[in-house]
Amino acid sequence: MGSEDRGCCDKCAKCFIMVINIVIILIGGAILAAGLYWQLSDTGFYKEIFNHDIFNIPIVSIAVGALLLLVGLCGFFGACCEVLFLLKVYMGFLILIMLVEIILAVGCVAMKSEVEAYATNTTYEFIGYYGDETKDEEDLIEKTIDAIQENFECCGVTGPDDWPNYNPTRYNVGNKRTVPASCCKNPETAGCNDDPISTNDNIYKSGCKISMMNFVENNLLYVGIIAGVIVILQISILVMTSKLRTTLEDESYENF
Numbered sequence: 001m002g003s004e005d006r007g008c009c010d011k012c013a014k015c016f017i018m019v020i021n022i023v024i025i026l027i028g029g030a031i032l033a034a035g036l037y038w039q040l041s042d043t044g045f046y047k048e049i050f051n052h053d054i055f056n057i058p059i060v061s062i063a064v065g066a067l068l069l070l071v072g073l074c075g076f077f078g079a080c081c082e083v084l085f086l087l088k089v090y091m092g093f094l095i096l097i098m099l100v101e102i103i104l105a106v107g108c109v110a111m112k113s114e115v116e117a118y119a120t121n122t123t124y125e126f127i128g129y130y131g132d133e134t135k136d137e138e139d140l141i142e143k144t145i146d147a148i149q150e151n152f153e154c155c156g157v158t159g160p161d162d163w164p165n166y167n168p169t170r171y172n173v174g175n176k177r178t179v180p181a182s183c184c185k186n187p188e189t190a191g192c193n194d195d196p197i198s199t200n201d202n203i204y205k206s207g208c209k210i211s212m213m214n215f216v217e218n219n220l221l222y223v224g225i226i227a228g229v230i231v232i233l234q235i236s237i238l239v240m241t242s243k244l245r246t247t248l249e250d251e252s253y254e255n256f
Helices: 008-040 045-050 057-080 084-110 112-129 140-152 162-166 208-218 220-255
Strands: none
Touching (some): 008 057, 008 220, 084 112, 112 140, 112 162, 112 208
16 A cells, blocks of 8 residues: 555544654744743853753753754654654654653642752742843843733732842842832823832732732633643643554555
8 A cells, every 4th residue: 555545534543743843843943942042142141041950941941952853853854755664753752741741740740849949949039130231231131030020910029129139239229129110000101219218109019920820820720721722732642652653553564
C-alpha cells in the first residue's frame, strides 16, 4: 500500500502533525530569540533582572526554545518526509515533556510555600529597582508593576507600606512615606500620590499578592479548562503520531 492508497484518517493525521509542529517551531524560535537577546544584551540589563539563585531565565529560555525548536523540526520533517526514526524521536520527546509537566505540577503543589516566598521576595527586589535607571534601563519593571497595580487595583505586595520600606530613596524622603502614582484609584489625577500613606485616601490599601491570589481562585475553572485542553491536545498529537508511525511501519513491511 502506497501513500496514495491511505485512508482519510492517515492523511488527516499527517496534516495535523505538520500544522501543529509549524506552530511549535514558531513558538520555540520566538522563545530562543528572546533568550539570546536577553543573554547577549550589551548592557547586561536583562541578565541583571532575570538572573536569580533558583534559575537563570535567559539560559532557561534558550534551553526551552531550542528544545521546542528541535521537537517541532522532528515532528514536522518526520511527518512531511515520512521518516520513521524522526517520528519515534518525536514521540519520545512528547512523552518526556508530559512527564516533566506532571513532575512540575506536583512539585509546585508540594513546594507551594517555597514558590510563593520566592515570588514575594523577587517582587520586593523589583520594587527596589523601580525608577532606578541603572537597574531598569528600559522601564520594563516600572511598566510591569504599574500595569499590575492599575489592573488589579492594588498597591505593593502586601500593602502600600512596601514602597517606602523597599524603595526608601524614592518613597521615604524626609520621613514622608509615599507610593507611585499607579497605586492611585485615579492615576491620571495629578498629585494623587503626594500625601503620606497614612492620610491618603486616594490610593489602594490592599496588596497585590492578595488581589492576584483572589483573581486566580475566582478563575480556577478557566485555568482547569485551559489545562484540560492542553492535555487533550498533547494526547491527540501522540495518538496521531502513533497512528502515522504504525501506517508507515505497515507499508515498509508490505514493500519489504
